[in-house]
Amino acid sequence: xxxxxxxxxxITVSEGASLELRCNYSYxxxxxxxxxxxxxxxxxxxxxxxxxGDTLVQGIKxxxxxxxxxxxxxxxxxxxxxxxxxAEYFCAVGASGGYQKVTFGTGTKLQVIP
Amino acid sequence: ETGVTQTPRHLVMGMTNKKSLKCEQHLGHNAMxxxxxxxxxxxxxxxxxxLEERVENNSVPSRFSPECPNSSHLxxxxxxxxxxDSALYLCASSQGVPGANQETQYFGPGTRLxxx
Numbered sequence: 001x002x003x004x005x006x007x008x009x010x011i012t013v014s015e016g017a018s019l020e021l022r023c024n025y026s027y028x029x030x031x032x033x034x035x036x037x038x039x040x041x042x043x044x045x046x047x048x049x050x051x052x053g054d055t056l057v058q059g060i061k062x063x064x065x066x067x068x069x070x071x072x073x074x075x076x077x078x079x080x081x082x083x084x085x086x087a088e089y090f091c092a093v094g095a096s097g098g099y100q101k102v103t104f105g106t107g108t109k110l111q112v113i114p
Numbered sequence: 115e116t117g118v119t120q121t122p123r124h125l126v127m128g129m130t131n132k133k134s135l136k137c138e139q140h141l142g143h144n145a146m147x148x149x150x151x152x153x154x155x156x157x158x159x160x161x162x163x164x165l166e167e168r169v170e171n172n173s174v175p176s177r178f179s180p181e182c183p184n185s186s187h188l189x190x191x192x193x194x195x196x197x198x199d200s201a202l203y204l205c206a207s208s209q210g211v212p213g214a215n216q217e218t219q220y221f222g223p224g225t226r227l228x229x230x
Contacts, residue, residue, distance in 0.1 A: 034218070042224070046220070106154070
């Protein structure tokens with residue numbers, strides 16, 4: 001069965017600093033990987049996804065993620081964080097199929113300080 | 115409206131009440147999902163519908179009853195809930211073409227449910 005680990009429950013960064021959120025997955029075949037962001041009281045918004053091809057994936061809002069098969073990781077990065085990036089971030093791994101069975105991590109809550 | 119919408123956004127109900135959550139997607143998708151999001155727990159997939167047929171039911175208590183009358187609408191009927199059912203209920207949709215490769219799920223804003 002697939003699984004996702006987000007080892008950091010809470011991260012605090014200063015505005016303008018760089019950010020890296022960690023995600024490790026477990027899946028028997030080539031994974032399909034996602035990062036979602038959730039603002040308070042809102043649903044999940046897709047930031048980026050990896051299905052195949054280039055292992056460095058660009059997303060919205062200046063985010064990127066790198067798929068590293070050897071490390072079973074899909075870390076999310078942003079070179080310069082803005083106060084509006086404060087939210088909860090979820091990594092997810094999916095299996096192929098006619099409908100999607102996606103397993104989500106427990107999330108990392110990002111706090112941005114001035 | 116665009117994307118995935120959910121109503122109501124907030125709901126407070128007693129344990130003996132019956133209520134329904136509604137989800138509507140305007141993306142032309144064929145698959146729809148109900149998730150439960152509780153504090154400090156991963157998202158829990160509850161139900162999946164593909165082409166209006168239920169294809170997944172993850173051991174959800176019978177006090178939750180889904181309904182998918184067409185590919186654009188999904189309901190979650192609630193009755194005799196327990197306080198531990200209080201959570202954010204999220205609806206999502208995806209293209210849902212059988213046999214297709216991985217797809218992306220698009221989420222609604224959720225319904226915040228409080229059971230007293």
